[in-house]
Amino acid sequence: MEHRVSNAFDRAAARARCRAYRRRILEISQQVSALHVAPAFSCTEITDAAYNGLMRRGADGAPLDVFLMSKGHGCMIQYVILEEMGVLERRDLDLYCKPGGRLGAHPDYGVPGIAASTGSLGHGLGIAVGQAYAERLKKTGVRIFCVLSDGELQEGSTWEAMMMAANLRLSNLVVLLDNNDFSGLERMSEAHRAFYPVLDKARAFGWEAAEVDGHDGGAIVEAVEGRAGGDRPMLVTCRTVKGKGVSYMEHVPIWHYRSPNPEEYRRALAEIEEN
Numbered sequence: 336m337e338h339r340v341s342n343a344f345d346r347a348a349a350r351a352r353c354r355a356y357r358r359r360i361l362e363i364s365q366q367v368s369a370l371h372v373a374p375a376f377s378c379t380e381i382t383d384a385a386y387n388g389l390m391r392r393g394a395d396g397a398p399l400d401v402f403l404m405s406k407g408h409g410c411m412i413q414y415v416i417l418e419e420m421g422v423l424e425r426r427d428l429d430l431y432c433k434p435g436g437r438l439g440a441h442p443d444y445g446v447p448g449i450a451a452s453t454g455s456l457g458h459g460l461g462i463a464v465g466q467a468y469a470e471r472l473k474k475t476g477v478r479i480f481c482v483l484s485d486g487e488l489q490e491g492s493t494w495e496a497m498m499m500a501a502n503l504r505l506s507n508l509v510v511l512l513d514n515n516d517f518s519g520l521e522r523m524s525e526a527h528r529a530f531y532p533v534l535d536k537a538r539a540f541g542w543e544a545a546e547v548d549g550h551d552g553g554a555i556v557e558a559v560e561g562r563a564g565g566d567r568p569m570l571v572t573c574r575t576v577k578g579k580g581v582s583y584m585e586h587v588p589i590w591h592y593r594s595p596n597p598e599e600y601r602r603a604l605a606e607i608e609e610n
């Protein structure tokens with residue numbers, strides 16, 4: 336089955352979309368006291384590139400391919416994109432993490448557009464491997480796009496899934512690694528030097544692999560579309576900045592955990608508009 340997306344990825348349009356997504360996430364950050372803003376900003380362009388550049392859509396606009404947010408705490412970006420697509424309703428986002436709502440701080444299977452319950456890190460890739468294998472057996476042509484965090488490289492289950500994907504020759508599996516170099520409070524490249532370079536590890540495991548600027552959606556799309564092909568799964572290591580777009584959040588670990596206060600919110604909005 337031919338997977339290539341024929342229309343070129345419009346970088347200017349992508350930048351405008353990502354500004355709007357960040358604005359919406361910030362807006363929701365004022366409704367609840369704790370929200371993973373920085374983790375979502377880290378993978379904003381990655382998730383946009385998957386949904387709006389790589390995943391095929393049906394006549395009704397609904398995705399034909401599967402998106403799986405393995406770093407479940409980054410789900411706000413997925414929620415706002417699903418809202419824009421009409422898969423989720425505005426009311427869903429209004430009730431984010433509130434009684435009566437169906438959107439939690441981590442994605443739950445059963446919510447429209449959510450392929451698996453994630454948030455317990457290190458399990459998403461194994462689920463994605465199972466889904467890719469099932470689609471292959473059913474001969475659907477469906478591809479699985481899985482966003483993995485570098486923190487998940489600490490989990491042995493991630494490496495088991497990497498081996499299994501290569502073993503099963505899952506060419507319909509694409510992993511987009513959000514490589515922001517942070518896991519909670521520590522820098523991955525300092526605490527876990529043995530994981531790097533990830534690209535070499537992935538290739539040694541039998542994957543096709545590429546590395547790109549993770550805030551350039553066009554580069555992500557080009558890397559996936561330009562793949563050599565064959566029967567290997569693909570990993571794209573996306574160099575990212577945690578908290579991207581808001582200067583006081585970038586590379587500052589506390590923003591993994593807290594939401595902006597009203598003054599910080601105003602500053603963040605202003606900076607998003609300037610970018």
Ligand SMILES: Cc1ncc(C[n+]2csc(CCOP(=O)(O)OP(=O)(O)O)c2C)c(N)n1
Nearest residue numbers: 374408454455456484485486487517518519
């Ligand atoms: C198995 C497991 N251990 C610990 C946690 C707690 N936890 C939540 S987010 C996080 C680290 C986030 O770092 P990373 O996964 O790299 O994501 P990002 O930096 O992109 O936010 C941790 C340790 C968890 N969710 N699951």
